[in-house]
Amino acid sequence: MFLRSGAMLAIFSYFLWGITPLFYRLLPGVQPLELLSQRVLWSIPLLLFVRFFLKNRTGIKAVWEDKRSLLLCLLSTSVMAISWCTFTYSMTHDLVLEASMGYFITPLFSILLGVSFLHERLKPAEKTALIFVCAGVGYQLFQYGSLPKLALIMGSAFALYGFIRKFIRYDLTTSLLIESLWLLPVAIALYFWLENSGTGTFSTSDTFTRICFILTAPVTLLPLLFFTAAVRATTLTTIGLAQYLEPTIQFLLAVFLFNEHFDSVKGVSFSLIWLGLLFCILSLIRHHRKNTAKAGLGIKSRRSL
Numbered sequence: 001m002f003l004r005s006g007a008m009l010a011i012f013s014y015f016l017w018g019i020t021p022l023f024y025r026l027l028p029g030v031q032p033l034e035l036l037s038q039r040v041l042w043s044i045p046l047l048l049f050v051r052f053f054l055k056n057r058t059g060i061k062a063v064w065e066d067k068r069s070l071l072l073c074l075l076s077t078s079v080m081a082i083s084w085c086t087f088t089y090s091m092t093h094d095l096v097l098e099a100s101m102g103y104f105i106t107p108l109f110s111i112l113l114g115v116s117f118l119h120e121r122l123k124p125a126e127k128t129a130l131i132f133v134c135a136g137v138g139y140q141l142f143q144y145g146s147l148p149k150l151a152l153i154m155g156s157a158f159a160l161y162g163f164i165r166k167f168i169r170y171d172l173t174t175s176l177l178i179e180s181l182w183l184l185p186v187a188i189a190l191y192f193w194l195e196n197s198g199t200g201t202f203s204t205s206d207t208f209t210r211i212c213f214i215l216t217a218p219v220t221l222l223p224l225l226f227f228t229a230a231v232r233a234t235t236l237t238t239i240g241l242a243q244y245l246e247p248t249i250q251f252l253l254a255v256f257l258f259n260e261h262f263d264s265v266k267g268v269s270f271s272l273i274w275l276g277l278l279f280c281i282l283s284l285i286r287h288h289r290k291n292t293a294k295a296g297l298g299i300k301s302r303r304s305l
Helices: 006-018 020-024 032-052 060-065 067-092 096-117 124-144 149-165 172-197 207-233 236-242 245-257 264-304
Strands: none
Touching: 006 020, 006 207, 006 236, 006 245, 020 067, 020 207, 020 245, 032 067, 032 172, 032 207, 060 067, 067 096, 067 149, 067 172, 096 124, 096 149, 096 245, 096 264, 124 264, 172 207, 207 236, 236 264
16 A cells, blocks of 8 residues: 555655664764765665566666767766765764755755756746745855855755756666766775775774665665655655655754754754745645646536536
8 A cells, every 4th residue: 555655655755865864873974985985886786686676677778779878877977976975974974954954955956957958937936935045045154154065065966966867768776777887986996995095994894884884775775766656656746745854854853863053043044945945835736736626627527528
């Protein structure tokens, strides 16, 4: 029953993403580059295993024939590496609050990409949301004298990654596998460089820490697989509303469990961002209701014929 409910799958995938800071608390102080290396190294066998059981996977021949998607995977790999490194840095350096802000503003970066490259038109609610988000970020700049750089990098990188993936024609597991394979030489080089320089921790870690390193792969991939199933089984409106669950959970963990610094400046900044997002959420709900009403009228008119 659970696996058939697209809404529940969406909520579950974002819930898993939301609680990932709890997992990374088990790896305090580990370098983001080492986490990137370990995640890639362990993701490849896991993806090969999952791919083996998928029926609708992209064939090897189709992969090589679609050179455009193959090159786009290389581009998305670069963006993914930036996104992963900034995310793991925030998780292991008590910056979960800033990561939360990054994921709150990701949808608005996606809107900007759509307007800039796909010639999409901004709705009034989206324009209002962008104004409030800019005000929230600008308020931090005015008060602190610096931008929330990590949040801006994470938000823009994740939005750009999603934008590039729109043009990749492989299935999710195949594209993730190709991205990991593109990164494999870098991951191997990083592993030996970190170990030889004495800054790597995997070879000298205890069994529990090594297991945590291995688990970085399923912790990353399982929510993605649930999310993919959700996209196929529910509406984009549901996905659009559920996506705010992840940064909300991260925000609550950062403030109430990890006791990260949350002053009045951040309170005002987050409030402005939330107010902007509220306009987007209300717009999504209104759009969904209109479509539902139109569909209902269409069914009634067909029945009357």
